Amino acid sequence: MKKKLLQTNILLAIFGLSFSMLLGGCLKPSDGEIVKAVPLPFKGQNMAKTLAGESSLTLFYQAFNRLALASVITPNTGFTIFAPTDSAMKAAGLDAAGITKLPIDSLRKLIMYHIANGVYDDNALTSSITSKQVTTLQQDTVSDIHGFGSVVVPPLFIKEDKVLYLNGIAVVKSKPAIQTSNGYIYPINSLITGIPSRTLYDVIKSDPDLTLYNQALIIADSIRDVATGFPDPFLDDVATFSNPIKFSIYGNNYASFYPTVLAPTNKAFNDAGFYTVNDIRQFALRSQTGYGADYPAFNFSPVDSVLKHHILYNYNVAQGDPSTFVGIIRIFYNDLLDPAINNGVYNNYLGPGLGYATPLTFSASNGAVNIKWNSDPASPLVVLPLDVSALHPVNNFIASNGALYKIDKLFYPIVK
Structure with a gap:
């Protein structure tokens, strides 16, 4: 898939080597979630x-x-x-x-x-x-x-x-x-369960159902790194998923938007015709990745274009742009049951240089989340399995830096 990548500056030294990209999307005033709450006057004892x-x-x-x-x-x-x-x-x-x-x-x-x-x-x-x-x-x-x-x-x-x-x-x-x-x-009626210290990548690399997804991430990152000439922490999924987010009382948060990953299982890859790591590699190399003759346009690999559609992440929100910042955003399973999540911001991937015109659409049925991932009306909804116990996750994982939900569907063919 070919996406426009608008290059602005190369950040060096203490800021780390990376591209800072302008994005085509932003939060509109109507996207804000701030609703005035009017509490009752305080009363009673302390x-x-x-x-x-x-x-x-x-x-x-x-x-x-x-x-x-x-x-x-x-x-x-x-x-x-x-x-x-x-x-x-x-x-x-x-x-x-x-x-x-x-x-x-x-x-x-x-x-x-x-x-x-x-x-x-x-x-x-x-x-x-x-x-x-x-x-x-x-x-x-x-x-x-x-x-x-x-x-x-x-x-x-x-x-x-x-x-x-x-x-x-x-x-x-x-x-x-x-x-x-x-x-x-x-x-x-229970004690609060804290956020686990494991990262998203800890979950991915340790789950036998996600071995093909893990290898697909590594392949996509490596091809992109070769094309750009260096590892880019803003774009590399393994780096993003491996980075624990800490909150300091002495400084700003490292990020304000945690990725929510709809991780395709091995079955999802198999059902789409990808049975081995080599199948994924051949798909990733099907077209040129990198800058073309119409620089600064950047061609992302086909596997990149498939995998990032499985991520809910908005770069504008995460960077805390004063014109778009709406607060700390973290999407849990219960949030996906709310129709308000389909606001074009929280239900889509919009990252540095890569975004989608077709956001995901979430709906609820019998307490479970359903996903519409393309615009084809005949395409069946994808069910997001709900674990029996949140304390013993099988499909639904909370991590220090986001959330991961396993699905038996690969969003393929590529959706623009």
Whole structure:
């Protein structure tokens, strides 16, 4: 497939060697997801006193007291607490004795992740197209490959659409949100599952159903790197999928849009006529890749043009362009059930130099996601399998830098 690649500058030195491309698409004002939420006036006691009076939250309150959080959750500052009930705490091994014995640092890491900065009532949690990213009181110190340490804040993603979702996992509220003088308390029937540390590429390279997809990514990257003359982290999928995203309280996020990958299985490749790695390689080499006589137009390889249609990623959003930036975007399975996701921005790939005029269209049927990947009305919908348990993924994977959903369909022939 031939796509226009508009070259602007070559970034050198500390910015890394890469092309910065202009894009043909941008977010229109109507694409924004900001909907004004009008919370009820604050009333009642503060959070600490309210927790003390909740008979179903005695164990969470015990942990709250052991960490002396009343001095942190001050009455003049707003917070939202997702408080596991006593039965949820006990199911996680945190009865009264367990809370007392647990090392203080481990308890702090666990409990602080359940306390979000800011005030979010039900209206605020239902007003966005995708899950809302918030910061919590949890902080971790990590070291990079050079040995330098930094403080990072693990993100928490929240959305409510009849069901409350925390990090893409449905969580049952034991009762409606409790309004306090400085925020809301949501009693929930389980502990929050954090975002895994594995990357998208960790999932891909370790899954035996995705061996052909993994090799196709490597082939596409290698052909493109040869054509451009250097590895390009903006375009190389293996580099993108391998890069963990960390959130620092001292600086900006590395990215604001996480890729969502609809990963074709080996069966998907076989059904499309690709049985071996050599089949994929021959397809990738079917036409010239690189700059042609009409430079600066760039010809992407056929395999690139197929694979990137399986990725939901918008370069404009990810770069945080002030004219288009709409906040942190991360698409979970439950977000794909919402018809509002089909806004031409979140449901398409628009990357440096490569985009599609035909976005994917998502719909819901019996709680499962269906995908329309081309404009042919006779083409059947592709079913996105839903795992029985989000805690034991088989087809639906959450990673530190995005989400991956396995499908038995390759979006082939190429769609422009």
